[in-house]
Amino acid sequence: DIVVHWYKQKESEAPERLLFFSGGKATVESGFQANRYMVERISVQKQCVLTIKDVIPDDAATYYCAYWDPHLWSTWIKYFGTGTKLIVSEKGSSPPANSEILQKKHKNQIMYVCLIEKFYPEVIKVTWTDDEKEVTDNVVKGDTWQSTKEDEYSIASWLTVPAENKDKKYSCKYEHEKEKASLPTQVDSVKTAPQEEDCGTVFNRGNLILFCLMFVADQLKHRTAYLIYIILLLKSSMYYLIVLFFIYR
Numbered sequence: 079d080i081v082v083h084w085y086k087q088k089e090s091e092a093p094e095r096l097l098f099f100s101g102g103k104a105t106v107e108s109g110f111q112a113n114r115y116m117v118e119r120i121s122v123q124k125q126c127v128l129t130i131k132d133v134i135p136d137d138a139a140t141y142y143c144a145y146w147d148p149h150l151w152s153t154w155i156k157y158f159g160t161g162t163k164l165i166v167s168e169k170g171s172s173p174p175a176n177s178e179i180l181q182k183k184h185k186n187q188i189m190y191v192c193l194i195e196k197f198y199p200e201v202i203k204v205t206w207t208d209d210e211k212e213v214t215d216n217v218v219k220g221d222t223w224q225s226t227k228e229d230e231y232s233i234a235s236w237l238t239v240p241a242e243n244k245d246k247k248y249s250c251k252y253e254h255e256k257e258k259a260s261l262p263t264q265v266d267s268v269k270t271a272p273q274e275e276d277c278g279t280v281f282n283r284g285n286l287i288l289f290c291l292m293f294v295a296d297q298l299k300h301r302t303a304y305l306i307y308i309i310l311l312l313k314s315s316m317y318y319l320i321v322l323f324f325i326y327r
Contacts, residue, residue: 082119082126085142087161093142099126130164138166165199169229172198173257179250181263183241190237190263192250200231203253207260213237213248 081100087093097106099117106112116129126143143159175196182189192204200222206213216238222231237248248263 080145082117083144084117084128085144085158086139087142088139096141133164133166135166138164140164163201165201167199169198171254171256172196173254174252174259175230177252177259177261179261179263186241188239188241188244190239190248190250192235192237192252192261193232194234194252195232196225196227196230197254197256198229198231199255201255202231202233204233204235205251206235206237207249207251208246 081098083098084096085093086096095107096110097104097115099119104115104117106115114131118127120127128141130137140161140163142161144156146154146156148154174194177194180191180193194204204219206217218236220234222233225232235250250261252259
């Protein structure tokens with residue numbers, strides 16, 4: 079019987095084990111109210127569901143499930159899930175106010191930028207698909223950033239494909255607790271960025287993305303996002319200079 083562990087991690091703090099589930103019974107760690115946590119194992123779907131009763135502000139955290147898996151030579155590896163972020167707020171949820179795809183052609187590549195704006199809370203899942211099959215190669219997901227209002231967030235994700243795939247239909251999908259949607263790349267509403275603002279000198283794949291992002295920030299006039307892109311660009315440039323130093327040392 080696999081023992082499933084649940085961890086709770088508050089922001090800027092180390093994770094702590096909340097409980098472990100074995101033999102159909104949950105054992106809650108001391109310091110937590112045992113009667114507030116219920117665990118259910120669904121063997122057919124290979125799921126373990128944690129339910130928290132009477133949620134309070136102190137419950138706000140990211141929760142991770144984990145289990146030990148035996149390997150060769152009597153070694154064990156502990157696998158963690160990606161985590162579920164719980165936000166406790168009196169404010170109601172709101173779906174994205176705007177979502178769109180921008181595209182930029184650079185030499186033999188096309189970059190699609192999926193912009194999703196002004197939603198709350200900030201937890202959102204963004205994926206790219208090709209004929210319903212998820213695409214993971216050449217995809218970069220940015221972090222959420224806060225808009226001018228404290229209770230509004232935005233996010234962007236980038237997909238880079240060969241220029242010969244220009245007629246291929248990709249989709250940017252997002253899942254928010256208030257809304258799910260899919261934005262296809264082959265529609266009239268996809269905007270093309272000004273071609274005169276070409277990408278800068280490309281040293282590596284990371285810099286290609288960062289250089290091209292400058293047109294996105296200017297096109298959308300998000301001052302906050304623009305500053306973030308500039309900072310990332312400077313950090314990437316510093317990394318490149320450090321690499322050059324060690325190469326030619």
